Amino acid sequence: MTAATEPAETATATLPRKQSRFLRKMRASPAALLGGAIVLFFVVVALLAPILPIVDPVATDWMAVRQAPSAAHPFGTDEIGRDVLSRMVWGARASLLAGVISVAIAVCLGVPLGVMAGYFGGWTDAVISRVTEALLAAPFLILAIALAAFLGPSLTNAMIAIGLSAMPIFIRLARGQTMMVMTEDYVESARAVGLKPFALVSRYVVPNIFPPILVQATLTIATAIIAEASLSFLGLGQQPPAPSWGSMLNVAKNFLEQAPWMALYPGAGIFLVVLGFNLFGDGLRDALDPRDH
Amino acid sequence: MTAILAARDLRKDFVTARPIFGTPTVVRAVDGVSLDIEQGETFAIVGESGCGKSTLARLLLRLIEPTSGEVWYDGEDLAHIDKERMRALRRDLQFIFQDPFSSLNPQMTVGALIEEPLRVHGTGPARVRRERVAELLTRVGLRPAHADRYPHEFSGGQRQRIGIARALATGPTVLIGDEPVSALDVSIQAQVVNLLEDLKDEFGLTLVVIAHDLAVIRHMADRVAVMYLGEIVECAPADALYTSPRHPYSETLLAAIPVASYGARRAHTPVEGDPPNPISPPSGCRFHPRCLYATELCRSARPELRTLPGGRQVACHHAETLTLEGLTNAEAARSPAATERFALYARAMAGSAAAPTDKNNDP
Numbered sequence A: 001m002t003a004a005t006e007p008a009e010t011a012t013a014t015l016p017r018k019q020s021r022f023l024r025k026m027r028a029s030p031a032a033l034l035g036g037a038i039v040l041f042f043v044v045v046a047l048l049a050p051i052l053p054i055v056d057p058v059a060t061d062w063m064a065v066r067q068a069p070s071a072a073h074p075f076g077t078d079e080i081g082r083d084v085l086s087r088m089v090w091g092a093r094a095s096l097l098a099g100v101i102s103v104a105i106a107v108c109l110g111v112p113l114g115v116m117a118g119y120f121g122g123w124t125d126a127v128i129s130r131v132t133e134a135l136l137a138a139p140f141l142i143l144a145i146a147l148a149a150f151l152g153p154s155l156t157n158a159m160i161a162i163g164l165s166a167m168p169i170f171i172r173l174a175r176g177q178t179m180m181v182m183t184e185d186y187v188e189s190a191r192a193v194g195l196k197p198f199a200l201v202s203r204y205v206v207p208n209i210f211p212p213i214l215v216q217a218t219l220t221i222a223t224a225i226i227a228e229a230s231l232s233f234l235g236l237g238q239q240p241p242a243p244s245w246g247s248m249l250n251v252a253k254n255f256l257e258q259a260p261w262m263a264l265y266p267g268a269g270i271f272l273v274v275l276g277f278n279l280f281g282d283g284l285r286d287a288l289d290p291r292d293h
Numbered sequence B: 001m002t003a004i005l006a007a008r009d010l011r012k013d014f015v016t017a018r019p020i021f022g023t024p025t026v027v028r029a030v031d032g033v034s035l036d037i038e039q040g041e042t043f044a045i046v047g048e049s050g051c052g053k054s055t056l057a058r059l060l061l062r063l064i065e066p067t068s069g070e071v072w073y074d075g076e077d078l079a080h081i082d083k084e085r086m087r088a089l090r091r092d093l094q095f096i097f098q099d100p101f102s103s104l105n106p107q108m109t110v111g112a113l114i115e116e117p118l119r120v121h122g123t124g125p126a127r128v129r130r131e132r133v134a135e136l137l138t139r140v141g142l143r144p145a146h147a148d149r150y151p152h153e154f155s156g157g158q159r160q161r162i163g164i165a166r167a168l169a170t171g172p173t174v175l176i177g178d179e180p181v182s183a184l185d186v187s188i189q190a191q192v193v194n195l196l197e198d199l200k201d202e203f204g205l206t207l208v209v210i211a212h213d214l215a216v217i218r219h220m221a222d223r224v225a226v227m228y229l230g231e232i233v234e235c236a237p238a239d240a241l242y243t244s245p246r247h248p249y250s251e252t253l254l255a256a257i258p259v260a261s262y263g264a265r266r267a268h269t270p271v272e273g274d275p276p277n278p279i280s281p282p283s284g285c286r287f288h289p290r291c292l293y294a295t296e297l298c299r300s301a302r303p304e305l306r307t308l309p310g311g312r313q314v315a316c317h318h319a320e321t322l323t324l325e326g327l328t329n330a331e332a333a334r335s336p337a338a339t340e341r342f343a344l345y346a347r348a349m350a351g352s353a354a355a356p357t358d359k360n361n362d363p
Helices: A008-013 A018-027 A030-051 A084-120 A122-137 A140-151 A155-182 A185-193 A197-233 A245-255 A261-287 B053-060 B083-089 B110-120 B126-139 B144-148 B156-168 B186-203 B238-243 B248-255 B296-300 B336-354
Strands: B003-017 B025-038 B042-046 B068-073 B093-096 B174-178 B206-211 B223-228 B231-237
Touching: A018 A030, A018 A261, A030 A084, A030 A261, A084 A122, A084 A155, A084 A197, A084 A245, A084 A261, A122 A155, A140 A155, A140 A197, A155 A197, A185 A197, A185 B093, A185 B110, A185 B156, A197 A245, A197 A261, A245 A261, B003 B053, B003 B206, B025 B042, B025 B053, B025 B206, B025 B223, B025 B231, B042 B053, B053 B068, B053 B174, B053 B206, B093 B156, B110 B126, B110 B144, B110 B156, B126 B144, B126 B156, B156 B186, B174 B186, B186 B206, B223 B238, B223 B248, B231 B238, B231 B248
Parallel strands: B042 B206, B042 B223, B093 B174, B174 B206
Antiparallel strands: B003 B025, B003 B068, B223 B231
């Protein structure tokens, strides 16, 4: 260990830092590590899609329609002879992008609204909270489908629709956390020092409500990936011929008996990515738990 | 002496329940408090839990808005100036919190916490501010290297020192401590009290200390105000209050101080019952249900805080006629030999203090 080689004085004078404690806790959880590894694997694959030695995901081959997995096509081919492996790799981009961007939209809109509601209280809180409750009353996927149908079918619109549907969770979380933090003595100490409201929110409120929001965001990415697959399955997400796991499943359902591999791989992909984000999010939640500080 | 901080008829109501119909339920936490805090003194406010002393401390610095009344500092009414001016004045008026575990932002390093008031009030370039942080850390008994650590790496006493350094950063004139030592271990309490006293002399501070325990502030305070149910019932120089209280409630508080000497027994003054519900305070004198000396007058008429000959203020109808018991003078109980040894010790301490010592500034 490196600690043993350090001079004794610095070893005793320097207590473990919060960051290192966080990393240690993450490392101590095999599930979180596995989740992180799965997520990382898919991210790397998606990023490397243009340079991987795979065939064009939209190139059709009429001589190889619905072929079972073989050396030439490790995951088989679909109903018009496109390579399923290649479409899986390129589809990972759509899925991950949809997951990350729609959650980014939800966080960027939801957190400021929630912090405002929690900080100002009164009428601001009443208005924001009632609208949030109205949005939460509609089931997440139904709301996303309705919004996507309204905006028109495309991957971008699907992301916006999913982002808006996921937003109320973040408003509520940020509002509750802000109200909790506002009662802390250190917020009063910020006012005693003479800090302006904006500085108070950005330096005292936001950093202290950040950990639970990060955890919620990680878990919501998993939900958003399923939502994107669902929208693509319904034809409201990624448009053909561009690949996405959801639209691949949509087509594959017609050939379940003749070509089960067409459904197996996209399904497994969704399953693994969602599992990965959930495990990672759970590990994050445990590692960031303030009760251990 | 002139008052540096003065409160006039300060009131604060908290609404505890607001029904859709009917009148809201109100707790009058601070009820018409007037006091003058003089430049350079240590002013203590004592009373049991829930008497409104922490609310009063926050009102004095306008950390909460008063329902009515005025707070005068340097010719300005803090309760009515605009928010921007109040922010600027916070440079002179600082606060030390009770709980050192919740009053420091866990996401900021110690250095950032102490530097923040300097940044807010635009003091100097970054390099100068960092030097000042190092200086303040040394002054409160920590090391400059501690600036890069986070509050959770420190003990309670150390955190309270960080809180004090933060409060001192802008060079305030008035420091208000809301029970600054009550959350600490007894052994640490003395250290922090001594630190506050040293800093008071060094920086020429006016110190206002809130306490629920008369013992802690006995050797610290110049004057003491005793609060009961949102009102000041007695305000007197500390020595006078401790040896001869004039309000029955002060006597009760003094009787609660444990005596640490062999065979010490005081004629005990029993306190009966809990403090009344502040939502519906008793008629007349608010202390009468628990007072040993209450008469018919106390039950009907509310005593005003009035000034007795000699300058002490008491809110009791019978202040002139009651003979109340304070703390007996501990010095008198000592044997002649012990008195001599104490004198020798005092001389030795005076001698060593005169010699230049620099033990607080070890690198």
